[in-house]
Amino acid sequence: MGYKKQSNIKSIILQVSIVLLIVVGYFTLDFNKIYQSLKGEVTYITQSKQCDLHKTSCTIKIQDGTEFTLNIEPKTIPLMEPLKFIIKSNNENLENLTLNIYATNMFMGEFNLPIKNLGNGNYEAIGTLPTCPVGDMEWNADIKIEKATENIGARFQFKTDI
Numbered sequence: 001m002g003y004k005k006q007s008n009i010k011s012i013i014l015q016v017s018i019v020l021l022i023v024v025g026y027f028t029l030d031f032n033k034i035y036q037s038l039k040g041e042v043t044y045i046t047q048s049k050q051c052d053l054h055k056t057s058c059t060i061k062i063q064d065g066t067e068f069t070l071n072i073e074p075k076t077i078p079l080m081e082p083l084k085f086i087i088k089s090n091n092e093n094l095e096n097l098t099l100n101i102y103a104t105n106m107f108m109g110e111f112n113l114p115i116k117n118l119g120n121g122n123y124e125a126i127g128t129l130p131t132c133p134v135g136d137m138e139w140n141a142d143i144k145i146e147k148a149t150e151n152i153g154a155r156f157q158f159k160t161d162i
Contacts, residue, residue, distance in 0.1 A: 042144050044155040053077070053158040057086075060154040066091045068143055068154040077160050079131040085141065087115065087123040099125045100142045104157075108132060115143070135161050 043063065051058035057071035071086040085099055097115040102108070113125035129139070137160045144153035 042142070042151040042153050044142060044153050046155045047157060053156065057088075058156055060156070062145070062154050063152045064145070064147075066094070066145065070141065070143075070154075070156045072158065077129075077158060079129050079160055082126055082128055085113065085115075085125040085127070087125070087143070089121045089123065092117075092119070092121045094123070094145070096146070097123065097143060099127075100140075100144070101127065101129065102140055103132075104138045104140055106132065106134065106137065108137065129160060 045060050045062045047058040047060050053070065053072050054075055054077060057069050059067060059069040061067045067090045069088040071088075073084040073086060074081075077083065087099075094117065097117075099113040099115055101111040101113065108130055111127050111129070113127040115123045115125045117123055129137075139158050139160065141156040141158070142153055143156075144151055
């Protein structure tokens with residue numbers, strides 16, 4: 001009889017431990033982060049090296065056929081002044097888009113700018129880039145589309161002076 005009682009206590013301890021692990025996991029694990037990691041990294045299509053955002057707009061067609069044309073105003077792309085990122089797309093119904101801008105040759109922070117849908121495939125984001133005494137900064141401006149099974153996007157590249 002002592003063996004059966006000891007077995008029941010072990011079973012109860014095991015069940016309580018499992019419940020505690022589930023409860024602790026529920027409150028401490030970031031399930032969205034786990035889900036995003038299962039989808040993998042973002043696969044970006046990068047603009048043609050011949051396209052210079054200081055002179056003209058640049059267009060990228062990503063994996064699902066969505067096109068993004070980016071124009072930055074003013075064309076001089078000054079630092080420490082408001083910039084308008086004008087985006088045109090063949091897809092009029094894109095939602096939850098962000099423009100993630102970051103320097104590639106020095107850490108200057110990341111700037112996640114919300115993109116407003118202006119209608120008819122026109123989108124816009126406004127932001128300011130920081131100045132750096134080193135100068136000749138190289139930047140990426142990433143637009144990401146999250147799909148159920150993958151993340152895809154367009155990567156625009158440009159440079160700024162001091």
